[in-house]
Amino acid sequence: MSAALVAVMAAFTGAPVSAAEITGSLGSQTRLPVPRFVSLKSERVNARMGPTREHQVVWIYQRAGLPVEVTAEFDNWRRIRDHDGTETWVFHSMLSGRRTGIVMPRGNSSELVSLMNRPGGDRVVARLEPKVQGMVRACNGNWCRITGQGFDGWIEQTRLWGVYPNEKVE
Structure with a gap:
C-alpha cells in the first residue's frame, strides 16, 4: 500500500498509525522512515544550501530541541524542513531522535x-x-x-x- 494511501485512510478512519506507515519509504543511509520528525541536538546548528561542508551556511538554528522533519538523506547529511517550511541540509550528528x-x-x-x-x-x-x-x-x-x-x-x-x-x- 502506498504511503499516500495509508495517510488518506488514516485521516479518513481516524485510526492511529506509525510514522513508518505514514511515510512508506526508508532513508538510504539510516533505513529509518523518510520523512520523519527529529529534533536539533545543539543550541547552534549550521543549515546549509547543500549536503557538504563546502555549501554555504544559509541559516543558523539557535534552539536545541527544535523539531524538524527529515525529508531526504545523502551520505552523512539530512535535508530538514522546519515549522516555517524552510528546507536546508544539516550534518547528521546535529540531529536527535528525541521527539519534540x-x-x-x-x-x-x-x-x-x-x-x-x-x-x-x-x-x-x-x-x-x-x-x-x-x-x-x-x-x-x-x-x-x-x-x-x-x-x-x-x-x-x-x-x-x-x-x-x-x-x-x-
Whole structure:
C-alpha cells in the first residue's frame, strides 16, 4: 500500500498509525522512515544550501530541541524542513531522535492553546502560547502528552507541529 494511501485512510478512519506507515519509504543511509520528525541536538546548528561542508551556511538554528522533519538523506547529511517550511541540509550528528513539538494555533492567530489533564480532558491545566516547544511523551492518534518548563498535559494532536496526523508515539 502506498504511503499516500495509508495517510488518506488514516485521516479518513481516524485510526492511529506509525510514522513508518505514514511515510512508506526508508532513508538510504539510516533505513529509518523518510520523512520523519527529529529534533536539533545543539543550541547552534549550521543549515546549509547543500549536503557538504563546502555549501554555504544559509541559516543558523539557535534552539536545541527544535523539531524538524527529515525529508531526504545523502551520505552523512539530512535535508530538514522546519515549522516555517524552510528546507536546508544539516550534518547528521546535529540531529536527535528525541521527539519534540511546537504548539500551533489554528490559522495565523495568536490564540492560547489549551493543555488538558488527560486526552479529551475536562480540566485545562495550562494555556500555551503559539510556538511554545515541549517534549512529546506520547500520542494516541488524536491527543499528545507534552511536557516542558512549568507544564505537563495533553494537547490536540492537530495543534502540535512535530507529529503526523493520527501518528502514534509511545
